[in-house]
Amino acid sequence: MDWEAFKLSLWLAAWTAALLMPLGLVLARLLAFHRFRGRGVLEALVMAPLVLPPTVLGFYLLSAMGGNSSLGKLWTSIFGHPLAFSFEGLVVASLIFNLPFAVQPMQRAFEALPPDVREAAWVSGLSPWRTFWRIEAPLAWPGVLSALVLTFTHTLGEFGVVLMVGGSIPGETRTLALAIYDRVQAFDTEAAQMMSALLLLFSIGAIIIANGLTSGVGRRHG
Amino acid sequence: MADQGLSVSLRQAGPIPLDVAFTCAPGEVLGIVGPSGAGKTTLLRAIAGLYRCHAGHVAVDGAVWFDSQAKVFLPPHRRRVGLVFQEHALFPHLSAADNVAVALIDHPQSERRSRAAELLSRVHLDGLEGRKPAELSGGQRQRVAIARALARDPKVLLLDEPFSAVDRRTRVHLQAEIVALRKDLAIPMLLVTHDVDEVARLADRLCILDQGRVCLIGRPEDVLAEPAIRALLLGDAAA
Numbered sequence: 001m002d003w004e005a006f007k008l009s010l011w012l013a014a015w016t017a018a019l020l021m022p023l024g025l026v027l028a029r030l031l032a033f034h035r036f037r038g039r040g041v042l043e044a045l046v047m048a049p050l051v052l053p054p055t056v057l058g059f060y061l062l063s064a065m066g067g068n069s070s071l072g073k074l075w076t077s078i079f080g081h082p083l084a085f086s087f088e089g090l091v092v093a094s095l096i097f098n099l100p101f102a103v104q105p106m107q108r109a110f111e112a113l114p115p116d117v118r119e120a121a122w123v124s125g126l127s128p129w130r131t132f133w134r135i136e137a138p139l140a141w142p143g144v145l146s147a148l149v150l151t152f153t154h155t156l157g158e159f160g161v162v163l164m165v166g167g168s169i170p171g172e173t174r175t176l177a178l179a180i181y182d183r184v185q186a187f188d189t190e191a192a193q194m195m196s197a198l199l200l201l202f203s204i205g206a207i208i209i210a211n212g213l214t215s216g217v218g219r220r221h222g
Numbered sequence: 223m224a225d226q227g228l229s230v231s232l233r234q235a236g237p238i239p240l241d242v243a244f245t246c247a248p249g250e251v252l253g254i255v256g257p258s259g260a261g262k263t264t265l266l267r268a269i270a271g272l273y274r275c276h277a278g279h280v281a282v283d284g285a286v287w288f289d290s291q292a293k294v295f296l297p298p299h300r301r302r303v304g305l306v307f308q309e310h311a312l313f314p315h316l317s318a319a320d321n322v323a324v325a326l327i328d329h330p331q332s333e334r335r336s337r338a339a340e341l342l343s344r345v346h347l348d349g350l351e352g353r354k355p356a357e358l359s360g361g362q363r364q365r366v367a368i369a370r371a372l373a374r375d376p377k378v379l380l381l382d383e384p385f386s387a388v389d390r391r392t393r394v395h396l397q398a399e400i401v402a403l404r405k406d407l408a409i410p411m412l413l414v415t416h417d418v419d420e421v422a423r424l425a426d427r428l429c430i431l432d433q434g435r436v437c438l439i440g441r442p443e444d445v446l447a448e449p450a451i452r453a454l455l456l457g458d459a460a461a
Contacts, residue, residue, distance in 0.1 A: 116311035119272050122298040123305045124325035125374055131299075134324060138315050 001194050004171055005179035012087070012175060013155040016094040017148055023095070024102030024147060029136075031103070032110035033118075050100040054160025061093045061165050085167045090175075093165040094155050101150040109143020110136065142214035149210040153203040225284040228378050228410040230269060232278035238264045239434035240275060246378075246410035248283075251400075253425030253442070254414045255455060261434040262414040263308075266380045269412070270305050271298035282377045282410075304371030304379040308386055310363045312355040318342060318366045319351035325373035341369040345399060361392030368399065372407075379403075379411045385420065393420075400424055418455050422446060430454070 031043055049057055065084040066072045075083040083089040113136060121131040137144070159177045166173030168182060176195055183192040227250070231243040240261050246252040254262050267273035269280055271287065274295060280288040287296045312321050322338040329337055339351055345365040355363050364384055371379060381400070385393040397420065404411060415421045421428060422442040430437040430451055437454070438445050445451055 114311065116307050116309065117313060119270075119298070120305070120307060120311035120370075121313070121324070122272070123270050123301075123303055123374070124370060125299050125327045126324065127299050130327075135313055139313075 001191055001198075002174070002176065002179040002183075005174050005176045006195070006198065008087070008171070008174065009156050009176040012090055012094055013152045015091045016098055016155045017152050019091070020095050020098055020102045020151055021144070021148060024099070024106055024151075025144070027099075028103050028106035028143075028147075029110055029132075032107045046103050047100045049097045054097070054158070055164060057097055058093070058161040058164025061096060061161065065089050065092065065165065084165060085169060085173060087166075087172055090162060090166045090173050093161050094158070097158060097161045098151045098154055101154050102147045105143045105146040105150060106140065107143075109140035109146075112143075113139055145210050145214055149206045153206050156202065157199060227283065228269070228412075229279070229281045230265075232265070232268055232275045232280070234276035234278075240264060240268070240278075241435045242429075242431070244429055244436065244439055246412060248408045248410060249404065250427065251404055251411045251413055251425045253421035253428045254412055254431055255416075255418060255421055255428055256431035256437075257454065258416075259433075260431040262431055263382055264434075265431070266305065266382050266412060266414060269378065270303045270380060271296055271301050272305075285377075302374055302377040304374050304376035306364070306367050306371050306379075306381045306384045308383045310355070310367040310387070312363055312366055312370070314355050317352050317354055318347060318358065318362075318369075321355070321366055322369045322373050325370050328375075338369075338373065341373055342366070344372070345369045359392070360388045361396060364388060364392075364396060365399065368396075368403070372403075376409060378409055379407065381411065381413045383414055383416065386416070397424060418446065 027042075027046060031039065031046070062084055063069065064071055065075070065082075067076065067082050067084070072083055075088075079088075083092065117135060117139075118131060121135045122128070126134060156175075157177055158175075159181065162173070162175055163178060163181075166175075168174045168178045174182070176199055180192050180195045180199075183189075183195065227245060227247040229245045232240045234240050238261055242261075242265060244252070254265065256262055264273055268275045268278075268288075275288070275290070277290045278288065279286070279290070282302075286292070286294050287301050288294060313324065316324065319335065319338045319342065322341050323334040326334040326337055342348065342351055342365075345368050347362060347365050347369070350358065350362065355366070358366065364387070368384070384400075385396050388396065400413070401424065413421060413424060425442055427439060428442045428445040429439045430445060432454060438448065438451060
């Protein structure tokens with residue numbers, strides 16, 4: 001059992017969720033409530049990681065972060081080390097490939113709110129900010145929770161993009177999914193089984209908890 | 223232009239055509255009647271700030287809420303307006319009392335609960351403060367919506383077909399509620415409805431709207447005596 005890889009996976013998932021939830025929330029509300037030129041393109045870009053082969057996405061991300069890219073050069077000049085094949089690079093990649101998992105559940109939840117309920121909040125004197133906290137967030141929180149769980153568990157299990165962008169550097173970019181692959185290559189089936197079972201239990205457990213927390217929300221609100 | 227009460231002048235060719243100009247004095251009930259698609263709801267939404275008309279002017283008690291020429295547009299949360307929606311639009315996760323308390327945003331926190339209870343009592347919902355909208359009947363929900371609209375201490379009260387989603391018996395009770403309210407409230411009230419008899423009973427004046435244009439404004443008995451208006455409204459009822 002590679003506990004270091006497990007810990008790194010948890011860190012990556014936690015950082016991704018923490019950074020992506022606010023960004024995803026803004027994007028989800030934008031797509032759910034506003035009609036603007038280029039909306040279709042933005043929605044397609046957000047959804048693209050869902051249909052792109054992970055190696056293709058990983059290749060583009062690696063190209064964007066590499067030492068010869070503008071982002072890569074800027075990063076190296078500020079932090080003194082390259083972005084590609086680093087934990088930070090993994091977090092950036094993770095933010096991109098998790099976009100649809102974070103945005104879509106929240107977008108659907110916001111779209112499901114009756115429009116006149118938001119308008120009722122505004123004419124009741126609530127600013128858009130207060131309307132978000134008092135009305136939208138409590139009604140859409142099952143979608144927000146689903147987005148959080150999906151983002152977290154999907155990060156734990158992502159393989160292709162992580163391998164392309166991070167390599168498999170122990171303690172830096174080797175996540176549990178990569179460690180499983182590594183153990184299988186080394187014919188260490190016992191360790192691979194244990195780590196796979198851990199990921200399986202963790203993922204199913206998270207989804208059960210999320211479902212348990214959100215079940216009955218619709219019944220309670222009628 | 224009257225300094226007291228509501229003054230409305232709105233014009234646009236599309237997407238929803240509007241060409242209206244009228245005033246409504248404090249304490250007056252102006253019934254807005256017209257066929258489906260006449261622009262009645264759009265008119266109320268424009269007054270509330272939920273819809274931005276291309277050109278026009280909306281002022282209440284001398285305060286300008288919308289002036290296209292001066293580029294003034296107060297967002298809905300900064301307009302003191304009470305709006306009762308057709309389908310009540312209550313907040314489903316909040317109790318009746320909290321639905322009302324939400325609109326008491328300008329009152330001190332300590333007073334909100336008692337004031338909400340007061341307003342619910344005013345619409346005869348004593349003892350139901352803790353119930354969620356799903357646990358209330360259609361008529362009770364609409365009463366909560368009326369209490370919430372009043373909680374804003376509105377300068378103008380807009381009622382968008384408030385009786386359309388309730389049965390006939392509840393409708394009669396709610397109409398009585400509106401009659402009682404207008405005695406206490408010295409604010410302009412706009413009542414949108416399809417029901418000609420209902421509006422003739424409740425309104426001081428009628429404004430007939432067709433395809434976004436005001437056809438006629440006047441006392442209900444005068445307006446409804448016009449053959450063209452009767453044909454317009456009864457034709458709609460028959461449809």
